Amino acid sequence: MPEIQLIIRRTIKPIRIGKLESVMTPGVFIFISMIFYVTSSYSLQRLCKKLEIKPTWLSWTPFSPVLMYKAGGQAWWWFILLLFPFIQFIALIVLLIAWVRIFQRSGWKLAIVPLISSILFEVSIGGSILLFIVSFMTSSPPYKMAVEQVKQNSMVVESLGKPISTGWFVQGNLTTSFDGGSACLVIPVSGSKTKGEIYVDAQQQNGEWNFRELVVEVEGRNEPIVLAAPPPGSQGSLCF
Template sequence: MSAFPPPMPAAAKAGWWSRNWKWCVPVLAVVVLASFLAFIAGLMTLIFGAMKSSEPYRHAMARAQADAAVVAALGTPIKPGWFVQGSLNSSGPSGEAELAIPLDGGKTDGTLFVVAEKRAGEWHYETLAVNVDDGERIVLEADNDGPASP
């Protein structure tokens, strides 16, 4: 009989997750958060891109940038802000738009308000006005009867 006990079986080697969870969990959390933020940014870019390519937006910006009173109040250059607010619904020959477009001028800022309705394929503007940050309101166009001029 031997004085030595039999050898102990080798301890099972820890799995990959047991060895690496301390760095894997934060990396996964960052990847999930970055993916979520990228999705939200892409969605916002798509929505604002659709608004900025619409006829009411382009017409209103062209009118505001060409209007002498707006240029005098805001200064040059007049650039649209990034965060357009409102709604735009267009389906074939009908639609409606209610937009608030931030304007950045050389002297001060303002907001361009657009309320329009599309009837028989033509946009009719009920409200097209700029509110300057100092409280002044400049009405660009009141078009209730005829089609809008580009």
């Protein structure tokens, strides 16, 4: 069966979802990415015309690093090595050396715009992908069901304090297919008193999501708050 599987890891400090969504969406990031793309491509094309590096139209394609290497006096095939893990580190160092030479040849006024806009373009593309994945995860039924139950549980509310907010960067994986699915999520949560994490183990059968396990671990509390536990005699949690 066709399957979609998305796995994301929490690596940064959680940010409240409401604050993030009110400022940034995947669409906004894509729009910003397009601005940086046009700026970097056009400015690189101008730079290459001055340095007589051809073909200048490559600046508008994914092969634009070829022009950067050539403009910096390096072999174009270093671009190919960017595609291979481990070796790409060396290729990046060579690219950095190429940019140093580009600055020496053209001056910083002409070279600074394509350099900075190219970096910002790559960052914005990564941000667009990240926000799309986060949006997919936080709009999924198991995520919404878990957060709703947590906010309605009096023991959780008492332990965390009101208002309860969730972090936007979720750890875990979500798998869906035509005949079922599963979700193993760790959702950052915080209140006015302290913070914690929601552990979600959910299964989808016949289009319906059900929790195998739903647990909230509160910072400073010895025992976790169990909202749903695996049935007796089962294998237990499939996630944690």
